[in-house]
Amino acid sequence: MNAAIRVRQVAKRYGKVQALAGVDLDVTSGEFFGLLGPNGAGKTTLISALAGLVRPDQGTLEVMGYDVIRQYRDARRNLGVVPQELVFDPFFTVRETLRLQSGYFGIRHNDDWIDEILAHLDLTPKADANMRALSGGMKRRVLVAQALVHRPPVIVLDEPTAGVDVELRQGLWQFVRRLNQAGHTIVLTTHYLEEAETLCGRIAMMKAGRVVALDTTANLLRLHSQHSLKIRLANAGALPERLAERAKSIAPGQFVLPLESYDEMGGIFAALQAAGLSIDDFDLAKPDLEDVFVAVMAGA
Numbered sequence: 579m580n581a582a583i584r585v586r587q588v589a590k591r592y593g594k595v596q597a598l599a600g601v602d603l604d605v606t607s608g609e610f611f612g613l614l615g616p617n618g619a620g621k622t623t624l625i626s627a628l629a630g631l632v633r634p635d636q637g638t639l640e641v642m643g644y645d646v647i648r649q650y651r652d653a654r655r656n657l658g659v660v661p662q663e664l665v666f667d668p669f670f671t672v673r674e675t676l677r678l679q680s681g682y683f684g685i686r687h688n689d690d691w692i693d694e695i696l697a698h699l700d701l702t703p704k705a706d707a708n709m710r711a712l713s714g715g716m717k718r719r720v721l722v723a724q725a726l727v728h729r730p731p732v733i734v735l736d737e738p739t740a741g742v743d744v745e746l747r748q749g750l751w752q753f754v755r756r757l758n759q760a761g762h763t764i765v766l767t768t769h770y771l772e773e774a775e776t777l778c779g780r781i782a783m784m785k786a787g788r789v790v791a792l793d794t795t796a797n798l799l800r801l802h803s804q805h806s807l808k809i810r811l812a813n814a815g816a817l818p819e820r821l822a823e824r825a826k827s828i829a830p831g832q833f834v835l836p837l838e839s840y841d842e843m844g845g846i847f848a849a850l851q852a853a854g855l856s857i858d859d860f861d862l863a864k865p866d867l868e869d870v871f872v873a874v875m876a877g878a
Contacts, residue, residue, distance in 0.1 A: 580607050580643070581604045581605065581606060582605050582606065582607040582608075582609070582641070582642055582732045582763035583603070583604065583628065583641055583765065584603075584604055584605075584638075584639070584640040585601050585602060585603040585624070585638075585640075586602055587602060588600070588602075588624070588627060588637030588639060589636045589787075590627065590632060590634045590787075591635055597620050597787055598623055598624060598634065599620075599787035599788050600788065601620070601624060601637070603782060603789060605732075605765060606763075607642075607731070607763055608762075608763055609763055609779060609780060610758050610766070610777055610778050611763070611764065611765045611778060611782070612766050612767075612768075612774040612777070612780070612781035612782070613625075613765055613766065613767045613781075613782050613784065614768070614771070614774060614781060614784070615767075615784035616785065616875065619785050620784050620787040620788075621767045622662065622736060622767075623787075624784075625659060625767070627639055628641060628646060628657065628659075628734065629646075629659050630647070630650050640653070641653040641656050641732055642732060644656065655683060655728065655730070656730055656732055657733075657734065658726055658728065658730035658732070658733045659725055659736065660722050660724075660733075660735045660738045661736055662737045662740065664714060664717045664721070665721070666709045666721075667709060668708070669709075670708070671706050671707060671708055672696070672704050672705050672709065672712070672720055672723075673692065673706060675724065676688075676720075676723055679727045679728070680692070680727050682728075683727075685728055688727065691727070695726055695727065696723065698749075698756075699723055699750065700719070701716070701719050701720065701723060704716055715742045715743055715746055718738065718739075718740075718742055719746065721738075722738060722750065731762055731763060733757065733763065733764050733765070734765045735754070735766045735767070736767050737769065738750065738766075738768075739768065739770060751773070751777065755777070764777075766778060771866070771867040771868045771871055772866070772867070772868075774795075774867060775795060775799075775866060775867040778795055779794060780794050781794075781795050781867075783871065790874060791874045795867070798874075799866070799867065800865075805836075805837045805840075805862060805863065805864060805865060806835060806836050806837055806862075807835045807860060808832070808860060808861040808862075808863055809832065809846075809850075809859075809860045810832045810857070810859040811833075811850075811855050811857060812857065813854075813855060813856055816853075817850075817853070817855070818849045818850070818853045820849065831858075
């Protein structure tokens with residue numbers, strides 16, 4: 579399939595800080611893609627370079643086949659970006675803000691689509707409210723609406739749910755899922771790793787300006803993490819030696835044992851029973867993206 583985003587050997591330095599150090603990345607059209615990493619990993623610099631706000635020192639970036647430097651207008655027309663920062667014009671209402679944003683892309687008579695966006699983002703009651711009067715969560719909704727107002731095929735969401743209440747978060751993801759199902763390419767950066775695990779089919783992890791992991795979400799979970807057995811003992815006592823070597827104590831009488839396969843559970847229970855230890859409670863914990871992230875960052 580065609581690449582909605584293509585990044586080749588992109589590097590960017592700010593003084594002594596190497597923000598990007600030769601990034602290579604392809605995002606396929608129609609994909610829901612996650613871009614993860616700790617603060618300072620280079621995610622926002624990469625997004626700014628895609629949007630033409632930062633000029634890389636070397637390398638090329640394309641959006642829907644358009645070079646972001648040589649074909650800036652076409653590349654920008656195909657891209658919608660929701661930034662981290664709450665940037666807004668305090669002199670206009672929500673509807674006026676979206677009409678102005680439409681005008682930047684040469685779009686007139688866009689009210690039907692604006693009304694649809696407002697409805698999906700639960701902004702209709704605030705359509706005629708001044709931007710200054712909105713809460714932080716409402717302003718973030720308007721940023722999402724601005725990114726969508728020219729119907730771009732590629733949408734980049736840079737921490738879109740930071741500081742947003744649970745109800746809005748769920749509504750926003752329902753809307754974004756519909757956009758993705760309609761063929762829009764979505765690129766998401768977030769520190770809420772459960773969101774990325776649920777939404778993204780493929781994930782790239784960045785550290786110190788480099789991509790240090792890139793695979794499907796399922797493969798990352800399978801390769802970099804494992805199931806574990808959490809046990810709470812009813813009576814105090816030392817674990818059998820062969821279990822104590824691999825167990826992690828999380829509280830008095832509570833342990834976590836990593837599992838290579840479910841077949842190990844029977845042997846663990848038998849060993850505990852043979853040692854005279856009884857189980858008050860146990861839980862089988864599935865691997866999650868947080869475990870993967872910690873493992874990848876530690877070994878990157």
